[in-house]
Amino acid sequence: xxxxxxxxxxxxxxxxxxxxxxxxxxxxxxxxxxxxxxxxxxxxxxxxxxxxxxxxxxxxxxxxxxxxxxxxxxxxxxxxxxxxxxxxxxxxxxxxxxxxxxxxxxxxxxxxxxxxxxxxxxxxxxxxxxxxxxxxxxxxxxxxxxxxxxxxxxxxxxxxxxxxxxxxxxxxxxxxxxxxxxxxxxxxxxxxxxxxxxxxxxxxxxxxxxxxxxxxxxxxxxxxxxxxxxxxxxxxxxxx
Amino acid sequence: xxxxxxxxxxxxxxxxxxxxxxxxxxxxxxxxxxxxxxxxxxxxxxxxxxxxxxxxxxxxxxxxxxxxxxxxxxxxxxxxxxxxxxxxxxxxxxxxxxxxxxxxxxxxxxxxxxxxxxxxxxxxxxxxxxxxxxxxxxxxxxxxxxxxxxxxxxxxxxxxxxxxxxxxxxxxxxxxxxxxxxxxxxxxxxxxxxxxxxxxxxxxxxxxxxxxxxxxxxxxxxxxxxxxxxxxxxxxxxxx
Numbered sequence: 001x002x003x004x005x006x007x008x009x010x011x012x013x014x015x016x017x018x019x020x021x022x023x024x025x026x027x028x029x030x031x032x033x034x035x036x037x038x039x040x041x042x043x044x045x046x047x048x049x050x051x052x053x054x055x056x057x058x059x060x061x062x063x064x065x066x067x068x069x070x071x072x073x074x075x076x077x078x079x080x081x082x083x084x085x086x087x088x089x090x091x092x093x094x095x096x097x098x099x100x101x102x103x104x105x106x107x108x109x110x111x112x113x114x115x116x117x118x119x120x121x122x123x124x125x126x127x128x129x130x131x132x133x134x135x136x137x138x139x140x141x142x143x144x145x146x147x148x149x150x151x152x153x154x155x156x157x158x159x160x161x162x163x164x165x166x167x168x169x170x171x172x173x174x175x176x177x178x179x180x181x182x183x184x185x186x187x188x189x190x191x192x193x194x195x196x197x198x199x200x201x202x203x204x205x206x207x208x209x210x211x212x213x214x215x216x217x218x219x220x221x222x223x224x225x226x227x228x229x230x231x232x233x234x235x236x237x238x239x240x
Numbered sequence: 241x242x243x244x245x246x247x248x249x250x251x252x253x254x255x256x257x258x259x260x261x262x263x264x265x266x267x268x269x270x271x272x273x274x275x276x277x278x279x280x281x282x283x284x285x286x287x288x289x290x291x292x293x294x295x296x297x298x299x300x301x302x303x304x305x306x307x308x309x310x311x312x313x314x315x316x317x318x319x320x321x322x323x324x325x326x327x328x329x330x331x332x333x334x335x336x337x338x339x340x341x342x343x344x345x346x347x348x349x350x351x352x353x354x355x356x357x358x359x360x361x362x363x364x365x366x367x368x369x370x371x372x373x374x375x376x377x378x379x380x381x382x383x384x385x386x387x388x389x390x391x392x393x394x395x396x397x398x399x400x401x402x403x404x405x406x407x408x409x410x411x412x413x414x415x416x417x418x419x420x421x422x423x424x425x426x427x428x429x430x431x432x433x434x435x436x437x438x439x440x441x442x443x444x445x446x447x448x449x450x451x452x453x454x455x456x457x458x459x460x461x462x463x464x465x466x467x468x469x470x471x472x473x474x475x476x477x478x479x480x
Contacts, residue, residue: 084311
């Protein structure tokens with residue numbers, strides 16, 4: 001190998017490392033957005049909620065820049081098989097983080113009408129969901145930074161807990177709605193907010209799958225049963 | 241220019257044309273999924289609903305293959321600026337179509353518990369939303385195939401109609417829920433189904449934006465006011 005191609009390979013690696021760092025920072029930004037969204041619900045702070053919504057543009061912008069960087073890197077460097085996996089993972093993970101940011105912004109957005117109506121505030125359940133989801137995202141970012149497939153797999157498995165908590169909270173909200181029609185509108189917002197948070201967990205598991213593929217070159221077995229029981233027939237008995 | 245590099249450029253173009261064709265077919269598959277999902281609601285056919293859910297794997301698989309093809313094409317061909325835009329658009333559009341497929345599968349999935357409870361079936365509104373969304377996706381695929389930015393822009397503008405129809409349907413569902421607590425569970429499913437369809441429209445507008453960028457090399461002005469009024473304060477008056 002000539003020193004010329006070594007030089008190219010080295011700078012390819014360093015560009016990839018820079019990209020990974022940017023993706024992790026973008027991920028941390030998305031977790032902060034989720035935590036801020038939950039915080040504004042408790043404080044009923046409309047202006048702060050609007051700030052969270054506005055911040056999402058920065059995450060979208062970052063994702064666009066990262067995707068463009070990845071594509072440019074590919075076009076200039078013509079990487080080989082293993083490197084292609086890294087690049088492919090980077091693209092996927094950045095897209096998942098962008099969606100996590102979207103969901104966090106949606107939670108903040110719905111907190112505005114919620115704060116104007118809520119005669120009942122069963123938002124503790126929502127806090128708990130958000131804590132689980134934020135922890136999942138933080139852990140999967142650590143796994144990505146460390147290229148630790150086993151750690152990623154642990155995060156992937158832990159999403160079941162969030163799914164179960166979501167299902168429980170969904171049931172709880174339905175009972176509030178049945179008790180008093182005045183609860184219907186606020187609880188509808190809470191249902192959507194909870195669903196957004198549950199989806200954040202799904203994206204954390206997508207990221208875990210991308211890490212697994214990046215490290216092992218094969219896909220993680222997806223035979224796990226999906227645990228959002230709210231669209232399963234049993235739940236509907238509640239409404240009979 | 242040597243005939244050798246001409247040859248490379250030509251086969252790059254033909255690979256890109258093949259990719260575009262695959263993406264359009266994948267898009268048509270996702271529209272068919274949406275139409276099937278709406279169809280199974282009317283027929284209350286659980287087995288058919290499960291088929292729609294299962295078909296979504298095929299779309300996910302296609303998207304993975306297309307992304308891999310794109311990345312491989314990039315790595316092998318080192319395309320120039322205009323070509324990079326094409327490649328970038330292909331990646332984005334395939335990802336949007338994959339999500340359209342997900343939302344269609346979610347609609348089908350929720351039709352199963354819905355068919356077991358629904359004492360009230362205000363599903364006409366849902367049919368109408370689905371028709372608007374399916375038309376939007378079909379049109380934007382034509383615009384993509386033809387590389388017609390003006391056509392894409394027309395689709396982008398037409399999404400406002402779907403957003404308004406969604407908001408109206410959302411209000412209608414809230415009134416059903418307030419009228420009779422037995423409507424709460426089925427209407428909750430319908431709320432999520434309607435939201436899924438409204439999101440399909442958003443992805444059609446994303447695709448329109450990608451086409452615009454691909455053709456013009458600049459982003460479409462996004463100053464349009466978002467028209468999902470269900471998370472705006474006014475709507476909440478219904479629940480007061």
